[in-house]
Amino acid sequence: MPNMSSIKAEQQSAPMGGTGSYQLPVNMCTSSSNSSNSSAMTMTTTTGSATPSRHNVSVTNIKCELEELPTPNGNLVPVIANYNHGSLRIPLSGQPHTAEEESDSEAELTNIENLKVRRRAADKNGPRPMSWEGELSEPEENGGSCGGGGAELMETETVIKSEVCSTSTPIQAASTTCPTMQPIKTELENIAGELQHHPRSNAYPVSSCNGPAKLKLAPTQSDPINLKYEPPLGDNNSPLLTTRNKSNSGGHLPLPANPSPDSAIHSVYTHSSPSQSPLTSRHAPYTPSLSRNNSDASHSSCYSYSSEFSPTHSPIQARHAPPAGSMYPGSGSAAGNGGAGSSYGNGVHHHGMLYRPLKAEASSTGGSSQESAQNLSMDSASSAMDPLGSGSLPASPAGISRQQLINSPCPICGDKISGFHYGIFSCESCKGFFKRTVQNRKNYVCVRGGPCQVSISTRKKCPACRFEKCLQKGMKLEAIREDRTRGGRSTYQCSYTLPNSMLSPLLSPDQAVAAAAVASVANHQHQHQQHHQHQHQQQRLQQQMNGFSGSTSLPASPSLGGASIKTEESEAKTLRASSIPTLLQEIMEVEHLWQYTDAELARINQPLSAFASGGSSSSSSSSSAASTAHQNHQQQQQQQQPHQHQQQQLTNPLLASAGLSSNGENANPDLIAHLCNVADHRLYKIVKWCKSLPLFKNISIDDQICLLINSWCELLLFSCCFRSIDTPGEIKMSQGRKITLSQAKTNGLQTCIERMLNLTDHLRRLRVDRYEYVAMKVIVLLQSDTSELHEAVKVRECQEKALQGLQAYTLAHYPDTPSKFGELLLRIPDLQRTCQLGKEMLTIKTRDGADFNLLMELLRGEH
DNA sequence: GTAGCCTTGATC
DNA sequence: GATCAAGGCTAC
Numbered sequence: 039m040p041n042m043s044s045i046k047a048e049q050q051s052a053p054m055g056g057t058g059s060y061q062l063p064v065n066m067c068t069s070s071s072n073s074s075n076s077s078a079m080t081m082t083t084t085t086g087s088a089t090p091s092r093h094n095v096s097v098t099n100i101k102c103e104l105e106e107l108p109t110p111n112g113n114l115v116p117v118i119a120n121y122n123h124g125s126l127r128i129p130l131s132g133q134p135h136t137a138e139e140e141s142d143s144e145a146e147l148t149n150i151e152n153l154k155v156r157r158r159a160a161d162k163n164g165p166r167p168m169s170w171e172g173e174l175s176e177p178e179e180n181g182g183s184c185g186g187g188g189a190e191l192m193e194t195e196t197v198i199k200s201e202v203c204s205t206s207t208p209i210q211a212a213s214t215t216c217p218t219m220q221p222i223k224t225e226l227e228n229i230a231g232e233l234q235h236h237p238r239s240n241a242y243p244v245s246s247c248n249g250p251a252k253l254k255l256a257p258t259q260s261d262p263i264n265l266k267y268e269p270p271l272g273d274n275n276s277p278l279l280t281t282r283n284k285s286n287s288g289g290h291l292p293l294p295a296n297p298s299p300d301s302a303i304h305s306v307y308t309h310s311s312p313s314q315s316p317l318t319s320r321h322a323p324y325t326p327s328l329s330r331n332n333s334d335a336s337h338s339s340c341y342s343y344s345s346e347f348s349p350t351h352s353p354i355q356a357r358h359a360p361p362a363g364s365m366y367p368g369s370g371s372a373a374g375n376g377g378a379g380s381s382y383g384n385g386v387h388h389h390g391m392l393y394r395p396l397k398a399e400a401s402s403t404g405g406s407s408q409e410s411a412q413n414l415s416m417d418s419a420s421s422a423m424d425p426l427g428s429g430s431l432p433a434s435p436a437g438i439s440r441q442q443l444i445n446s447p448c449p450i451c452g453d454k455i456s457g458f459h460y461g462i463f464s465c466e467s468c469k470g471f472f473k474r475t476v477q478n479r480k481n482y483v484c485v486r487g488g489p490c491q492v493s494i495s496t497r498k499k500c501p502a503c504r505f506e507k508c509l510q511k512g513m514k515l516e517a518i519r520e521d522r523t524r525g526g527r528s529t530y531q532c533s534y535t536l537p538n539s540m541l542s543p544l545l546s547p548d549q550a551v552a553a554a555a556v557a558s559v560a561n562h563q564h565q566h567q568q569h570h571q572h573q574h575q576q577q578r579l580q581q582q583m584n585g586f587s588g589s590t591s592l593p594a595s596p597s598l599g600g601a602s603i604k605t606e607e608s609e610a611k612t613l614r615a616s617s618i619p620t621l622l623q624e625i626m627e628v629e630h631l632w633q634y635t636d637a638e639l640a641r642i643n644q645p646l647s648a649f650a651s652g653g654s655s656s657s658s659s660s661s662s663a664a665s666t667a668h669q670n671h672q673q674q675q676q677q678q679q680p681h682q683h684q685q686q687q688l689t690n691p692l693l694a695s696a697g698l699s700s701n702g703e704n705a706n707p708d709l710i711a712h713l714c715n716v717a718d719h720r721l722y723k724i725v726k727w728c729k730s731l732p733l734f735k736n737i738s739i740d741d742q743i744c745l746l747i748n749s750w751c752e753l754l755l756f757s758c759c760f761r762s763i764d765t766p767g768e769i770k771m772s773q774g775r776k777i778t779l780s781q782a783k784t785n786g787l788q789t790c791i792e793r794m795l796n797l798t799d800h801l802r803r804l805r806v807d808r809y810e811y812v813a814m815k816v817i818v819l820l821q822s823d824t825s826e827l828h829e830a831v832k833v834r835e836c837q838e839k840a841l842q843g844l845q846a847y848t849l850a851h852y853p854d855t856p857s858k859f860g861e862l863l864l865r866i867p868d869l870q871r872t873c874q875l876g877k878e879m880l881t882i883k884t885r886d887g888a889d890f891n892l893l894m895e896l897l898r899g900e901h
Numbered sequence: 902g903t904a905g906c907c908t909t910g911a912t913c
Numbered sequence: 914g915a916t917c918a919a920g921g922c923t924a925c
Contacts, residue, residue: 456905458918467904473920474902498903517919524920525910 449511450504451497461514467497472508475501476518617850618809621732621843625812628730632723632757632815724753731816733836741833744826749819751873752866756818759798759869760811766802769794790879793872800865804858807851813844814862818869 443463444455453465460472474480482502484490490503497504509515517528618626728734728746737745762769768776769791782791806814820837827833841863848859 460918465904466906469918470904471902477920480902501902519919522920523910524908525917526919527911527913527916528918 450507450513451492451494453494453497459513460508460517462512464508464511464513468504468508468513471497471501471504472513473518475505475508476515477522480505617847619843619846621839622809622813622847624732625816625840625843626809628727628732629808629812631727631730720754721750724750728819731819733816733820733839737833737836738829741827741829745819745821745833748826749821751877752818752869753815755794755797755873755876756811756815756869759794759801760806762794762798763802763806766799767795769798787879790872790875793868793875797865797868797872800861800868804855804861804865805852806862809847809851810844810858810862813840813847814866816840817844817863818866821866 444457446455446463447453448455448465448468449462450464450468453467455463456466456469457463459469464472475482480501482500482505484500484502484506486500488503489506490496490500492500492504492507519528725746728742734742734745758769762776765776768778770776777787777791779788779791779795782788801811817837817840820833820840844862845859848862849856852858
């Protein structure tokens, strides 16, 4: 590694954390020298708890000055009057940062780098929609034509790291100069790139073969994702598996088609396929490499600049994606999410449902008022091409002809519509504006800080608000072509919303109102139907994979199913008009991204079923030799591993908190790796969730990374605790599995489970509802030691908004418990302490078999 | 930077 | 060949 020495030197000279500050790079450096070096890991873990001063974790960046304000019912309510200039810091158990630990960092880095390189080399033919560096275009991956290959990958990584280090701010430098920080840093840059909805995966033109040059043009923070990559079909294409197989098991985990572990983002988009989330699927059922930024909102509120840290986060469309169905046989139906999500490639549903003319809808519903459908989905390539026009699409929504639509004003500026551009009918100028903004990575900021009027006469005045409106009205970032290919029909999966501003002039007020309702009902029904279809498909698939029938049906998890997601979405919309702060509504609307859909659960848990059912049933859908070898390896390892160790792993609260766990009796050691992988997926889900958060999107990429690293565990555990509110004395995992305190005692997890139960008790006592829950998650996410942040003020402001939103909500909805807001905040320190325990436990328990994945990196980074 | 017009090319 | 939604060009 050419830059290793310099990195090391920088690391040694970098600030080392200071007191009481969670210093990411330092933490990373404290990790053990080698993933297989259990003693080192133990040491760091043990020492970690020895000196609490080291790991003071910022509970909140804000200073909460309480004042009393009158509530509507006359009560005086303590409220946070001032969030600024203070930091409530709760000392947590931490560990010292010793020189000995640092001495191992280079070795660990080398190990990690080797792992990464091996993984990439192994993944050359695997799915890499997004790489760690995210810079590799398809030609680069192909290697042959562009002279790529492992060496180039390594070189690429080096270049990127070099840039990262050289461009870091002092604070950032601390995080980038630590060698062991690099992998996670790089990954998280990708994550953050995802978070930023970066519009481009490659420096364009991607079709060229100037790999290295392009890589240099596209730093890690800008182009983390390779959108053009289209993974091969059907194979076990998980680089992680590849790595694990090589380094650990020597066989294949019976995981489903798996995302690249060196691509958190990929995981997000495969296991959390857009098709499986209402909002995302709104745009794309599943189009590999296209739908990264489908739910993006603008970062246009950022300062205006042409940035590699694109605010637009255009997924710059990679064209000609293969049918999703071929990728994930079961993913296409996307149970009940967003309508457009399913069946891409299998034609299960189409316009007839989501895109039907309102007259048809009316006839089906029998209500004349229900003659419109606001949400128009185009979920096939052809349909995306032909909105409202002749051909495959329905003639029109609500019986509105294409000509009518074109004659209506542009929903963005009111100018004359020239056609269907980037997902909506818009004028030529807005089309061009959107294209320029995305392609040129403009990052506009509204000087007024608010939504400016966008009209023909004013549209030039505030590009930030204009762009925001473009997105708001439904323009799709993914419609911007990554490779700038001209001509042809677009293949991005477009499901767009016909704005009210367009519907209204064309429909009577009643119709316009009914349109939304009908669309909602139609979507709901449709998604419900899809949900069942998908469940059936998944069940069948799982039976096939497991080689037996029965008892493989998916868990009826109301909190995880697609139908419930839709319900949640509808619920959020219904409540929008109520007193729920807008911010909370927006947060709630992306909450579904946090949750697993049935499809995701089926994919992720399928290996669990396989594990639990023993080697004979652990084969994947294919009866390949690899699977057989893997089974043998499983059985072999089963005999080698202590049962107790397995049990402890299986019930690890951190894994449990990921909402995914297993307490199967026949688990084998590979299950641990699988669970870690599963936890990875959960982390990827968090990334997906984060990126759609209204507040988080406006934070710089480095700060996003920092915040994520700082809060991932808290988010997981908090989610788990909230999930367990209705089961006193038990911590609820996925699929209805639970851990009681007594069970935890047998596993040595008593302390952590006890704390979780305690926290859950508080949540129950406080009757924390879902809005409070999601708000608290955001608050937890947005808290970090200010010294780590580049734009601490901005982060603090974002947190303030979340706090204010939560406060306003609790005041409005629970006026009789005015202290609720404060009490909710007081749970955060508990949460953080619990997390510290969970991390330590997981680190200890996985040190022997710890494989290289995001979870392990995160853990290493903190221990 | 904007926006109108042109070219391109996949799809029907 | 028609359509049309992409990107490109260029005058402003």
